[in-house]
Amino acid sequence: MTSFKPTRRTLLKTGTAAAALATFGPGILRHASAQDADLAPYKSAQIDWQQVSGETITVAVIPASYFENLITLAPQFKALTGIDVRFEKIPPAQIRQKSVIDLTSKTGTYATHAADPMYYALYAANKWVEPLDTYLNDKSLTDQAWFKLDDIIPAWRSANGIDGKLYGMPYDGEVTIQVYRKDLYDAKGLKPADTLEAYMSNAAALNTPNDRVWGAALRGVAGAGQNMYIYPSIFREFGGDWMKGGKLTVNGPEAEAALAWYVDIMKKYAPTAAANWNWPDIADAFSQGTVASYIDAHSSASVINNPEKSKVIGKVAYARWPKGPSGKRTTSIWNWGFPINSALPEKKRKATWLFIQWAASAETQARTAHRFAGPTKRSGVNRTSVWKDPDYIKLMNGFGENFVEAAMGALQDDTDVDWRPRVPQWPAIGDTMATAIQSALSGQATIKAALDDAQRRIEPMMRG
Amino acid sequence: MTAKRLRVFALLAISVVFLLAWAFPIIWSVLNSLKTDSDVLAYPPKLVFAPTLDAYRDVLFGSGSILPNLLSSVIISVGTTVVTMLMAVPAAYALARLRFRGKRFAGFYVLATQMLPPVGIIIPYFLVLRNIGWIDTYQGIILIYLSFSLPFAIWLLVSYFEDIPFEMEEAAYLDGASRLKTLWRIIIPQVRGGIAVTVVFVFLNAWNEFLFAVVLSGNTVRPVTVAMFNFVSVEQTLWAKLAAVSVLAMLPVVVLGVVAQKHIVKGLTVGAVKGGGRR
Numbered sequence: 106m107t108s109f110k111p112t113r114r115t116l117l118k119t120g121t122a123a124a125a126l127a128t129f130g131p132g133i134l135r136h137a138s139a140q141d142a143d144l145a146p147y148k149s150a151q152i153d154w155q156q157v158s159g160e161t162i163t164v165a166v167i168p169a170s171y172f173e174n175l176i177t178l179a180p181q182f183k184a185l186t187g188i189d190v191r192f193e194k195i196p197p198a199q200i201r202q203k204s205v206i207d208l209t210s211k212t213g214t215y216a217t218h219a220a221d222p223m224y225y226a227l228y229a230a231n232k233w234v235e236p237l238d239t240y241l242n243d244k245s246l247t248d249q250a251w252f253k254l255d256d257i258i259p260a261w262r263s264a265n266g267i268d269g270k271l272y273g274m275p276y277d278g279e280v281t282i283q284v285y286r287k288d289l290y291d292a293k294g295l296k297p298a299d300t301l302e303a304y305m306s307n308a309a310a311l312n313t314p315n316d317r318v319w320g321a322a323l324r325g326v327a328g329a330g331q332n333m334y335i336y337p338s339i340f341r342e343f344g345g346d347w348m349k350g351g352k353l354t355v356n357g358p359e360a361e362a363a364l365a366w367y368v369d370i371m372k373k374y375a376p377t378a379a380a381n382w383n384w385p386d387i388a389d390a391f392s393q394g395t396v397a398s399y400i401d402a403h404s405s406a407s408v409i410n411n412p413e414k415s416k417v418i419g420k421v422a423y424a425r426w427p428k429g430p431s432g433k434r435t436t437s438i439w440n441w442g443f444p445i446n447s448a449l450p451e452k453k454r455k456a457t458w459l460f461i462q463w464a465a466s467a468e469t470q471a472r473t474a475h476r477f478a479g480p481t482k483r484s485g486v487n488r489t490s491v492w493k494d495p496d497y498i499k500l501m502n503g504f505g506e507n508f509v510e511a512a513m514g515a516l517q518d519d520t521d522v523d524w525r526p527r528v529p530q531w532p533a534i535g536d537t538m539a540t541a542i543q544s545a546l547s548g549q550a551t552i553k554a555a556l557d558d559a560q561r562r563i564e565p566m567m568r569g
Numbered sequence: 570m571t572a573k574r575l576r577v578f579a580l581l582a583i584s585v586v587f588l589l590a591w592a593f594p595i596i597w598s599v600l601n602s603l604k605t606d607s608d609v610l611a612y613p614p615k616l617v618f619a620p621t622l623d624a625y626r627d628v629l630f631g632s633g634s635i636l637p638n639l640l641s642s643v644i645i646s647v648g649t650t651v652v653t654m655l656m657a658v659p660a661a662y663a664l665a666r667l668r669f670r671g672k673r674f675a676g677f678y679v680l681a682t683q684m685l686p687p688v689g690i691i692i693p694y695f696l697v698l699r700n701i702g703w704i705d706t707y708q709g710i711i712l713i714y715l716s717f718s719l720p721f722a723i724w725l726l727v728s729y730f731e732d733i734p735f736e737m738e739e740a741a742y743l744d745g746a747s748r749l750k751t752l753w754r755i756i757i758p759q760v761r762g763g764i765a766v767t768v769v770f771v772f773l774n775a776w777n778e779f780l781f782a783v784v785l786s787g788n789t790v791r792p793v794t795v796a797m798f799n800f801v802s803v804e805q806t807l808w809a810k811l812a813a814v815s816v817l818a819m820l821p822v823v824v825l826g827v828v829a830q831k832h833i834v835k836g837l838t839v840g841a842v843k844g845g846g847r848r
């Protein structure tokens with residue numbers, strides 16, 4: 106064995122090489138990983154991935170870790186298909202505005218974008234996006250046996266469908282569940298609530314503002330995807346039907362009871378500021394130990410388990426959304442899906458579909474989730490098979506007791522595709538309802554007056 | 570302590586309270602930018618904490634560095650200001666001094682363009698820029714910014730030009746100066762304060778604009794106002810980084826304000842001193 110004796114020259118050489126690697130290394134390594142990535146699982150599909158090689162498409166996404174993971178894998182997609190993808194990150198509130206402007210003007214700027222399920226009614230009515238069955242049934246574009254559409258969570262698929270036709274392929278999604286502090290519940294001998302009534306009494310039992318612990322928190326800030334993300338579920342659980350007798354009705358007796366429950370719990374057991382909170386604020390408060398329980402998207406689990414911020418790691422457990430007086434549970438299912446912009450020329454539409462097929466495939470879902478090399482793992486994968494993968498389950502159950510069971514149970518059994526009225530006028534209706542809910546919460550209007558006012562404003566929208 | 574001194578102290582105390590209330594958002598941003606994420610969320614809020622520059626390091630040199638965005642903002646704001654001023658000064662002078670047919674209408678028309686709500690014109694702007702291939706370009710955004718900064722600048726400058734006594738110009742003409750030379754040598758130095766005020770406002774408007782920027786920009790041109798929103802994701806708000814970016818975004822404006830302060834004070838008081846020389 107020869108011993109290594111560094112001379113000035115070898116040290117200099119090593120130093121230069123190290124500096125070069127530090128400078129160019131990440132680029133070289135990234136390039137190499139794209140080249141060396143095992144593309145065999147994709148190539149087993151019976152389609153020609155290279156059929157529109159050379160195309161460039163632009164994809165609009167929101168800034169979120171689950172899209173960041175996908176962007177990291179884009180070189181693999183390029184190696185597989187020869188298609189260049191330009192990603193544009195747009196804040197969630199503006200992505201809707203920008204994509205609607207693009208779709209309305211038929212400029213085809215974004216081949217696809219992260220789309221809200223509630224927009225498909227509007228998109229489909231105007232033929233702004235393509236029905237995806239055309240692409241799914243085209244044997245040259247899709248190997249159905251490989252892609253396995255049925256494996257994609259049915260609830261998210263139905264949320265992205267209009268009249269049985271799929272318009273957006275779910276990429277990442279969420280479902281609302283109960284999140285609670287197991288240590289506080291155990292200390293008082295409480296169980297996670299099975300009914301809304303029990304949820305209220307649990308909140309009452311745990312509400313000790315003097316110790317800076319509030320019993321519960323629900324989204325309070327006004328907006329179509331804010332307080333109108335939580336209220337519709339309560340409305341459905343109280344037996345409400347948006348389209349009573351074919352007419353959009355928001356002020357029936359069920360609506361009054363549902364809104365009364367929401368206002369009651371928020372006023373009595375939530376921090377006063379929660380009236381203006383969105384879910385990141387709730388998750389932040391929970392992670393600081395000031396909220397005993399909340400009902401919101403399961404994806405908040407990563408925030409309340411962030412070791413850099415959270416003080417409640419190891420004390421968190423999960424349960425399904427409590428049942429309402431109607432005896433059923435209705436969670437707010439939601440996902441970011443990818444539609445195909447109709448304004449694109451045919452070749453670009455094909456390229457877009459190949460991108461969507463790649464992003465939604467079981468292989469890419471696994472590579473962006475439990476098999477992802479980076480620090481952030483996704484909790485919203487779109488495939489039942491991945492949810493049943495032992496590696497994924499192990500990783501997800503690190504978020505706390507009963508996480509996968511609660512989320513999976515909710516996704517499979519507690520969903521109701523009509524938890525919000527799926528009409529093209531939704532964005533305006535959602536905002537009107539959101540304002541009504543807030544005026545009831547702030548005490549500016551009685552519950553009945555707020556709902557009657559909303560009904561009065563919504564009626565002309567449905568006529569127009 | 571005498572009653573008088575007590576009164577002075579009371580007044581001072583009240584002033585400090587008002588000053589703190591006024592400066593609170595800035596103090597809050599600066600403090601949060603120096604905290605860790607867990608310190609930002611601490612309740613009750615921490616006034617004593619170990620300051621760290623991590624947030625600044627991340628937003629400046631991390632993977633999502635905002636340096637290119639700051640550069641975008643500088644190019645857009647400086648570009649808008651320069652082009653606006655080059656056009657607004659002669660236009661304002663003409664409106665204030667020249668007699669021509671349709672002057673009244675021209676003045677009103679310039680103002681009328683300010684009455685359109687921005688949301689109402691965003692789609693036409695988008696289509697126009699899209700058709701000429703100027704979406705996500707500096708020239709595209711500057712062109713759109715001109716559409717609201719120019720009328721604003723013209724109307725602001727007109728009042729300054731009107732305040733200059735005619736006699737000064739007439740004296741210059743008698744000495745044989747041309748109109749252009751008079752404008753350059755006599756008039757403009759008189760309205761320096763007004764020009765400084767206008768420059769600051771035009772720059773500020775362009776620097777802070779968000780609505781048009783978010784729609785008309787893309788990956789190539791992305792001002793800091795738009796990039797800032799990337800710290801507010803659907804998953805969480807990165808308060809420390811958001812605060813650090815806000816502080817960084819405030820700096821150029823503060824510097825401009827300090828540099829232009831002398832002129833601004835002069836510009837704001839010019840009317841008061843001269844009592845107006847309008848005819």
